[in-house]
Amino acid sequence: MRLFNTLTRTEEDFVPADGTTVRMYTCGLTVYARGHIGNFRTFISLDVLRRALRHQEGYAMRHVMNFTDVDDKTINASQQAGMSLRDYTDLYIQAFRDDCATLGLEPVEENPRATDDANLRAMVDMIAQLKTHGHTYESDGSTYFRIATLPDYGKLARLDHEGIQAGVRVDTDTYDKQDARDFVLWKATKAGEPTWDYGCGPGRPGWHIACSAMALRLLGEGPIDIHGGGIDLIFPHHENEIAQAEGATGRQFSRFWVHVEFLHLDHKKMSKSLGNVYNVQDILDRGFKASALRYALISVHYRKQLTFSFEILTQADAALTRLTDFLARIDRVAGGDAHPEIASRVTAAREEFRSKIASDLNVPGGLGVMFELLREMNAAMDQEGGRALGAADADLIREAFEEFDKVLGVVAVRRREEAAPPVPEEEVRALIDERRQARRDRQFGKADDIRAGLEARGVILEDSPTGTRWKRK
């Protein structure tokens, strides 16, 4: 498939280095608070990438997504909560897992956390390698990376060394650096902070080293195939990851870099520090479905800014309802002949969908292909009293839409949401029977009351020549 590579700023053909297994690392959440839907835009987009590589392109996946469970924010927040860092971050790791499940993200192969023993050791080992190659210096017990020792530093973010102006901004970091452009690898312990000592002196890892070290520990030596995350991570985080991994090993770190654009709210990026955030639970509390949120977040290309609003959720929900109504209708098709022209139309749509997705993950384009097919198949079912589309055709159509959803992952979420009916099925059936009798007796007022009563309880009735159907609201 074609993938836009931030490293080259061009779209390139992507094939895993070994031809079969994609080794991918994506930056996860700093677990000091619940992730917001801007964070999840990135995670869902990368989930779609994962699904496309796996289910469409047919590659095996070795995908690592980390948890940053030690930094200033996690430490401060845990102390305010009066909890140990581990216990505190456990809370938000669990919340993250819940949200991922709600939004239908596929579990990845590994979810390392920075403070696990094996990971801390890998970080310290990498720092030792960097020291051997002369890329480090120490100051007040902390270890820093001296970027002046790496000539191609800045190649990902396309910043020249002068562009990163020393001392222009106030550094929130209170540690001493020789050059504002340098960054910390290992922070010396401060009073009351968690501390580890594996050979760099007592302290804790810097943010960037965790990702470099865990990526290579779990995915093997570089270059890995893909590294991804939010667009804000290009600089400094990913730039520094490259500096560390390549400075330590002398090998390219990652062949492809994939970055997801921001989600905006009120024309600004949604971020915890700006305070303009909604998390997944907030959306659910307002009566929207997670499936609608997922749909809305994938309906804009991942490299374009997406402006969030409740209106787009409403629109997404309506589109999704049309989709699931269609699939339910396909499931009702019984008997009838197979039609070659339907089969070839479905095959063509599958091919078009694949090619959209293979074109740098053009999900909106893929949705267009899907809905075009949907309309045509609905039209076919309307023709010849239903004879124009037979059960064998329906099987092919169902298969096609299952294939689409392997990548989109949106119908699966909707189905799970609808697993439990809001009114017991026996009761719905009894009321439908009662209403049928009322209609026969031409007591339409009573019939309408039953329908309205069920709708108020979340069940919609639809009359058809073959009887009355019901569905969830």
Add this chain to the structure above:
RNA sequence: GGCGCCGUCGCCAAGCGGUAAGGCAGAGGUCUGCAAAACCUCCAUCCCCGGUUCGAUUCCGGGCGGCGCCUCCA
């Protein structure tokens, strides 16, 4: 100041050199006791001005407007 992105129908959004996909909303119609669902019909020359070209929404230049990174951030 440096680097970069974006501006397509009321809303959301693909396309990116050959004359504008799709979704939502809306209008009319078919079907229906009425609805709903579904289908049919209708609903845009792509921010502005230049340039290149037989031809530009698509390329180039200049405006105007929105946003991002350069600092913790998905």
